[in-house]
Amino acid sequence: MIAESKLFAANILNDEQESLSERFAARAPLVSESFEGVPYHVEVTGAPILEGVIAWYDCHLEAVHAAGDHTIFVGKVAAIGLRDDGYQPLIYAV
Numbered sequence: 001m002i003a004e005s006k007l008f009a010a011n012i013l014n015d016e017q018e019s020l021s022e023r024f025a026a027r028a029p030l031v032s033e034s035f036e037g038v039p040y041h042v043e044v045t046g047a048p049i050l051e052g053v054i055a056w057y058d059c060h061l062e063a064v065h066a067a068g069d070h071t072i073f074v075g076k077v078a079a080i081g082l083r084d085d086g087y088q089p090l091i092y093a094v
Contacts, residue, residue: 002073003064009047010075012055014087020050021090044078054089055082 002008013021020038039051043058050056059075066072 002061003071005047006061007045007047008059008061008073008075009043009045009049010057010059011050011053013050013090014052014054015090016087017050017052017090043081049081053083054087056080 023038024034035048040048041051043049043056045058045060047058049058057075057077058079059077061073062076063074064071065074
């Protein structure tokens with residue numbers, strides 16, 4: 001979808017949004033629509049900005065790089081947002 005639309009948003013989840021992380025990583029029960037029941041809004045590009053995130057980057061696609069079985073998308077930031085209300089970022093450590 002990113003390669004086709006040429007836009008995306010990076011949402012930095014807060015430490016109470018683990019269920020959203022699991023949902024969008026397809027490790028949680030699936031629903032018929034990926035954003036069904038998930039509050040979001042759009043900014044400059046029209047990409048979804050999830051409500052409650054601690055930060056977000058709204059981007060236009062600048063470059064695409066193949067990396068093994070992954071694809072790396074590089075974006076030019078069109079808009080950015082930050083909340084400062086005491087939440088911590090959701091972090092995974094192995």
